[in-house]
Amino acid sequence: MKILITGTAGFVGFHLANRLLADGHEVIGIDSINDYYDVQLKYGRLNAAGIDHNCMQYNQPAVSSVYPGYRFYHLHLENKEALQAVFEVHQPEIVINLAAQAGVRYSIENPDAYVQSNLVGFANLLECCRYGNIKHLLFASSSSVYGLNDEIPFTEDQHVDHPISFYAATKKSNELMAHVYSHLFRIPVTGLRFFTVYGPWGRPDMALFLFTKNILEGKPIKVFNNGQMQRDFTYIDDIVEGVVRAMQHLPTADSNWTNKTSSAATSSAPYKIYNIGHNSPINLLDFIDALEAALGIPAKREMLPMQPGEVLVTYANVESLVQDVGYMPTTDVQEGVRQFIRWYRDFYKN
Numbered sequence: 001m002k003i004l005i006t007g008t009a010g011f012v013g014f015h016l017a018n019r020l021l022a023d024g025h026e027v028i029g030i031d032s033i034n035d036y037y038d039v040q041l042k043y044g045r046l047n048a049a050g051i052d053h054n055c056m057q058y059n060q061p062a063v064s065s066v067y068p069g070y071r072f073y074h075l076h077l078e079n080k081e082a083l084q085a086v087f088e089v090h091q092p093e094i095v096i097n098l099a100a101q102a103g104v105r106y107s108i109e110n111p112d113a114y115v116q117s118n119l120v121g122f123a124n125l126l127e128c129c130r131y132g133n134i135k136h137l138l139f140a141s142s143s144s145v146y147g148l149n150d151e152i153p154f155t156e157d158q159h160v161d162h163p164i165s166f167y168a169a170t171k172k173s174n175e176l177m178a179h180v181y182s183h184l185f186r187i188p189v190t191g192l193r194f195f196t197v198y199g200p201w202g203r204p205d206m207a208l209f210l211f212t213k214n215i216l217e218g219k220p221i222k223v224f225n226n227g228q229m230q231r232d233f234t235y236i237d238d239i240v241e242g243v244v245r246a247m248q249h250l251p252t253a254d255s256n257w258t259n260k261t262s263s264a265a266t267s268s269a270p271y272k273i274y275n276i277g278h279n280s281p282i283n284l285l286d287f288i289d290a291l292e293a294a295l296g297i298p299a300k301r302e303m304l305p306m307q308p309g310e311v312l313v314t315y316a317n318v319e320s321l322v323q324d325v326g327y328m329p330t331t332d333v334q335e336g337v338r339q340f341i342r343w344y345r346d347f348y349k350n
Contacts, residue, residue, distance in 0.1 A: 003247075004028040004092035006077060006125065007099035008049075009042040011203050012140065012194070015240050016096065017070065018049055023244075026069040028090045030083075031099065032076045032117070036106070037204045044347065045201055046072065059085075077121030087128045094247060095129055097122065097139040100170075103205055104144060104309045107167035118170035119177075126181045136188045136250055138243065141175055143195040143232065143277065143314045144168035153315035156193070156265030156273045165309035175273065183269040188250050192243060195277030195316045199236030199336055200343030207231075207284075208337065211291055211299065212344055220300040223284065227303065230281040230313045235336040238329030242276040245325035265320065277316025278329045290334050294341045 003020055007013035008029030017027050029051075033042050043053040050066025056074050059082045064070035071090070075082055077099055101107075101117040122139070129137050146154045147163040163169045175191050182189040198208045211221045251272035254262065265273035292298055306312075318328045 001093050002026045002028070002090060003094045003096065004030070004086070004090065005096045005098060006030045007097070008072060009033050009046050010098060011201055012197060012236065012239060013098040014045040014049065014201055015199075015236050016098065016243055019240050019244060021049075021064075021067040021070055024069075027067070027071070028086065028092060029070065029072040030075050030077070030086065031072070033074055034101075036101065036103070036113075041201075041204060048201075077124055078116050080124040080127070083124050083128055087132045091132065093135045095125065095132075095134050095137045096243065096247065097125055097137070100140065102167070102203065104165045104167050105307060106205070107165050107170075108309055111166045114166055114170045118167075119173060122174050122177060126177060129187055130181060130185050134187065136190065136247065137178065138190045138192060138247055139174060139178055141191045141193045141273070142168065142171045143193055143275070143316065144311075145172045145175070145193065146314070147311065152313060153279070153317040154275065155317040156275055156320055157263035159264055164311065167309075179267060179269060179271050182267065182271040186270060188252075188270040189272075190246050190249075190251050191271075191273040192246060193273065193275045193277075193316075194239060195232040195234045195275065195314055197234055197236055197239050199340055202236070202340065207287070208291065208340055209344075211288065212295070212341065215291070215295055215297050215299050218300075220302040221288070222304055223288070223301050224304050224310065225306040225312070227283070227285040227288070227301075228312070229284045229310070230315065231284065231287070232277040232279070232281045232314045232316045233287060233333055233336070234276065234278045234316075234329050235331035235339075238278070238331050239276055242274070242321060242325070242327055242329065245327050246274060246321075249325050272324075274321045274324070275316040275318050276321060276329070277314070277318060278331075279316055279318045281313060281315045282333050287333060287337075290337045291341075293334070294337045
């Protein structure tokens with residue numbers, strides 16, 4: 001199939017594009033390559049997929065030397081005319097939106113970046129899907145949408161009306177925007193709430209990356225809320241497998257759906273929301289223990305209070321994913337951390 005993926009210089013997008021290309025699909029990748037974190041890591045991902053960043057030109061296709069079916073565009077989703085042109089040229093059958101301005105803490109000081117990327121950019125993508133005759137739109141949401149929800153574990157049929165970061169609010173907005181397009185234009189839409197993704201080629205702003213860097217450099221790591229937090233850490237390969245299976249499972253409209261009696265994750269439109277998480281939250285201190293074991297180096301821990309916008313626990317109920325696509329993440333934290341450390345040492349060996 002011909003699949004357009006946004007955010008393919010990013011963590012999840014890079015892995016997903018490689019998986020789908022290896023499976024024989026044709027991929028059109030898009031990424032703005034912004035400088036929220038080190039662009040050299042983004043270039044490294046592109047180079048690993050056969051895209052020479054030295055030869056890239058803005059809004060012009062770059063062809064992979066590794067995967068003949070891979071075309072990459074350095075492009076902002078906010079550039080509606082350029083995005084429309086990509087759709088017209090390639091006419092994708094499936095669209096997977098992984099592009100977003102990420103980060104909970106960053107959103108507190110830089111909300112404009114989230115408005116442009118997560119709202120304006122996503123609206124442009126929805127318009128392109130509306131006129132592009134696509135078969136299925138999938139988009140990344142986040143466990144952050146659960147916000148002040150205190151029902152554990154988090155299930156997709158819970159209402160998520162009280163986010164506590166602007167990042168989470170934009171992800172909730174994406175779910176609402178996508179539902180409108182599914183309802184009005186009958187576009188099959190699947191939203192995927194990712195839970196704390198980690199693994200090789202991960203983001204430098206996330207805990208595992210920050211902790212590893214500081215431990216290896218002999219610097220203290222910042223442990224917020226004195227480590228009394230739990231996260232449903234989910235290994236990247238498990239996330240990718242969940243996305244691929246969801247891609248192959250087309251959502252259908254529920255003719256019996258009602259607002260009062262039906263799940264908030266389904267609709268009278270062809271629309272569905274899934275959690276993708278490990279279904280087994282880990283205490284942050286235990287996560288640090290696993291990292292110390294993988295590195296063979298003890299961490300210097302700087303215990304700090306809770307940060308604004310953070311939640312105490314994330315915990316994914318994945319029964320809906322298992323029921324519909326027959327899959328749930330299985331990689332344990334010890335193995336996932338070992339794989340990350342192996343990649344990290346190799347990538348930064350010089």
